[in-house]
Amino acid sequence: MIFEGIDIFRRRLQAGEVLLGCGIGLTDPQVSDALADSVDFLWIDLEHTPMSPEAMRGHLLAARARRRAMVVRVPGSETVCIKPVLDAGAPGIVVPQVRCVDEVRRIIDDCRYPPKGQRGFGPLVASDYGRMGDGYVERANGSLFVSVMIECTEAVDVIDEIVALPGLDSVVLGPYDLSGSFGVLGQVHHTDVVAAMERVIAAAQARNVAVGSGMPADPEFAVLQASRGVQWMQMGGDISYMMSATQDTMVSVRQRLLDGTQPSP
DSSP states (O other): OTTHHHHHHHHHHHTTOOEEEEEEOSSOTHHHHHHGGGSSEEEEEOSSSOOOHHHHHHHHHHHHHTTOEEEEEOSOSSHHHHHHHHHTTOSEEEEOSOOSHHHHHHHHHHHSOTTTOOOOOOOSTTTTTTTTGGGHHHHHHHHOEEEEEEOSHHHHHTHHHHHTSTTOOEEEEOHHHHHHHTTOTTOTTSHHHHHHHHHHHHHHHHTTOEEEEEEOSOHHHHHHHHHHTOOEEEEEEHHHHHHHHHHHHHHHHHHHHHHTOOOOO
16 A cells, blocks of 8 residues: 555556646645546655655655655755655655765665665654565665756766666756856746756666656646656646636636636626
8 A cells, every 4th residue: 555656657658648737735625636536646845845754744645545656855954854754655766866876876875765765754644654674675665766856067977877786766857046046046948947948858768767847827838848758747736726716717718807708708
């Protein structure tokens, strides 16, 4: 049950599907419960939100109940940022702002139990409260989805070495921060930024490493990224969708009232 959603996610990626997900920044787990059936995966954001461990666990429970894949973007690459999230039952993680091969190698080691890595043993939720027994370590080592964000020029420079690391499941493009790393913040269509993204995608595809991307709720950009080879996309988040739906509805009604448009019979 712990890894069911992420196993489905993996199989769909391997089958060549393009998977679409939503960022989660609100703390109420009902948000994940409500959105789960409309997306292919949910992406809990601990990097840019003050979400507590308790709130994160609530979202993980909601996703498991819906058999939906969930990944957690941790705030940093340090062991202390990764271990508690995995032990809470996160079946996948996204580590932002990586810069070098050694950093990614350490992240992978933190996510795998010996002899494949150096993850400390102390799962509770992750092992289904011990019910998985002796098979838990092998299951966790094989199923945990480990991804890192490529959003710095330093990481692009060594991308061939990064994607060659055993145990790395995916690289995730961060177009906005990548543009900032090139000194053109927000210009995600800048030639340098596009060239860097295409270089990352080509390197990952050569090693059969999945490619993801973060982005706002922008269908045109999503289709463009998919045409470049991106396979899974975090498109916007709960707050942005709530705001856009509210804004569009209110503007529409106010405009009709001003125009004197009559309702349909």
